[in-house]
Amino acid sequence: MNAQAEQLKLVVAISSRALFDLSESHGVYQQQGIEAYCKYQIDHEEDLLEPGEAFPLVRKLLALNEQFEGRVKVEVVLMSRNSADTGLRIFNSIQHYKLSISRAAFTGGGTPFAYAAALGAHLFLSADADDVRRALDAGMAAATLVAGDRPKAQDPGAADKPQLRIAFDGDAVLFSDDAERVYREQGLTAFEASEKAAAKQPLPGGPFKRFLQVLHQMQVLAPSGAAPIRTALCTARGAPAHERVIRTLREWNIRIDEALFLGGMDKAAFLKAFGADIFFDDQRGHCESASQHVPTGHVPHGVANT
Numbered sequence: 431m432n433a434q435a436e437q438l439k440l441v442v443a444i445s446s447r448a449l450f451d452l453s454e455s456h457g458v459y460q461q462q463g464i465e466a467y468c469k470y471q472i473d474h475e476e477d478l479l480e481p482g483e484a485f486p487l488v489r490k491l492l493a494l495n496e497q498f499e500g501r502v503k504v505e506v507v508l509m510s511r512n513s514a515d516t517g518l519r520i521f522n523s524i525q526h527y528k529l530s531i532s533r534a535a536f537t538g539g540g541t542p543f544a545y546a547a548a549l550g551a552h553l554f555l556s557a558d559a560d561d562v563r564r565a566l567d568a569g570m571a572a573a574t575l576v577a578g579d580r581p582k583a584q585d586p587g588a589a590d591k592p593q594l595r596i597a598f599d600g601d602a603v604l605f606s607d608d609a610e611r612v613y614r615e616q617g618l619t620a621f622e623a624s625e626k627a628a629a630k631q632p633l634p635g636g637p638f639k640r641f642l643q644v645l646h647q648m649q650v651l652a653p654s655g656a657a658p659i660r661t662a663l664c665t666a667r668g669a670p671a672h673e674r675v676i677r678t679l680r681e682w683n684i685r686i687d688e689a690l691f692l693g694g695m696d697k698a699a700f701l702k703a704f705g706a707d708i709f710f711d712d713q714r715g716h717c718e719s720a721s722q723h724v725p726t727g728h729v730p731h732g733v734a735n736t
Contacts, residue, residue, distance in 0.1 A: 438651060439503045440644050442491055443546035446510040446520045447557035448575045449488060450479035464539070471516040479523040483575040483725055484555055487707050490594045492530050494648075497658040501651045507549050508534035509542035509556070546570065552641050559730060566731050571641040573710050573727025576717045593660055595707050596645065597724075598638060599697075600665040600675055602712035602732030606634035609671075610712075611733045625671040632681040633674060637731050638710060639682070646684045660687045662704050666716075668693025698723050 446452060455474070459467035494504045508524070508531055510517050517536045524531050535545035543565040546554045554565045554572040565572035601610040613621035642661070649659050663686050667675060672691045679686055690700050697716055701709050702723035710727045711717050712735060717728040 438501070438644075438647055439505065439550075440491075440494075440648065441505045441507060441549060441551045441553075442488075443507045443509050443542075443549065443551035443554045444484055444488065445542070445556035445558060445561070446508060446512060446517070448482055448484040448555050449508065450482045450485070450520065450523055452479065452482070468513070468516050471512070471519050475519040475522060477519070478526050479519065481527075483557075483577060484708075485527075487555075487594075487725060488529065488531075490592050490707055493592055494594060494658055495530070497653070497656065498648070498651065499653055501653075502648050505533070506531050507546070507551065509546055509554070510534065510536050511539055511542060511558075512536050513538040543568065543570070543572070552644050555727060559728075562728075563730050566637055566729070569637070571638045573729050576721040576726045576728050578718075578721030578723070578726065593658060595660045595662070595705050597662040597664045597701055597704055597706040597709040598642065599709075599711040599713075599716065599729075600663055600667060601636070602734060603636050603638050603710050603729050604642060604663070605636045605639075605675070605678065607636070607712070607732030607734070608634060609674075614733055622671055625667075625674050629670075629673040630677060631674070632678040635682075637729065642684060642686075643682070646686075649685065662686065662688040662690065662706070664690045664697050664700060664704070664709065665692065666694050666697070667691050 455467060455470055458470045488506050491504050491506055510520060514536045535542050541561050541564060543554060543561045546565065547568055547570060552571060554570055555575060556562050557575055559574045562572045562574045598604050601607055609625055612624045645659055645661060652658055668691050696719055698719045701720050706724040708725045708727055709720050710729050712729045712732050714728055717726045720726045
């Protein structure tokens with residue numbers, strides 16, 4: 431094992447409302463206030479919480495530690511607006527499900543994203559859109575989990591060496607929103623002409639570039655014959671706007687396993703076929719469609735969100 435493999439680490443910060451279904455207690459907070467909420471959580475601290483939107487993803491992330499045989503360390507850190515007192519119920523549930531989560535920040539109502547940065551998180555997942563926007567503004571990959579009308583997440587436990595599948599939109603997620611701005615301001619014809627003219631000019635990186643880089647580094651260190659992680663680009667771009675994307679990834683020295691250039695087609699069916707454990711997109715409409723089939727994170731970044 432070499433020194434580089436020993437040092438490679440992936441840190442994912444996740445809010446308690448993304449990890450567990452806290453809709454009932456959150457409803458108490460919204461309708462009755464903080465005191466009633468605190469009492470409710472303490473009164474129910476022995477009651478186990480049901481899995482939330484991101485629970486299966488966390489299972490697979492933590493399972494990577496065994497699959498990489500010590501080459502990579504994957505850490506999931508809990509971020510919560512609860513106090514330590516009201517957060518006891520959350521840790522009880524973590525222990526019940528045997529999730530290897532030991533680090534947590536309970537902020538007593540304050541925004542937790544600053545602690546995610548201090549912990550070196552490569553990705554921040556939350557149910558709070560304001561926290562996500564602050565994290566993105568600070569340069570961190572971040573997304574708001576979108577609740578979809580899918581069968582509710584259960585807890586069968588991690589499958590035997592499950593493959594983690596992550597899909598990304600391109601513009602304003604992996605790449606900057608420069609090209610997207612041309613499309614919105616001048617239309618499809620101008621966008622395609624602009625991208626064809628700039629085909630050999632790499633796109634600037636977007637908020638998820640660093641996260642994808644770490645995933646690629648992990649894939650390089652995967653045990654021989656194993657593929658614990660599979661990535662996909664799922665973009666509304668089509669020819670001739672595809673070439674610049676391919677050349678950009680080549681310039682970044684990043685391998686992406688699958689690339690779907692859909693030319694404006696709805697992404698949902700393709701993401702279902704890919705079997706994404708999570709999909710990241712900057713456009714709310716795409717996220718709502720995709721969330722009916724796969725876990726989805728809305729990235730409120732770029733011109734589509736201004």
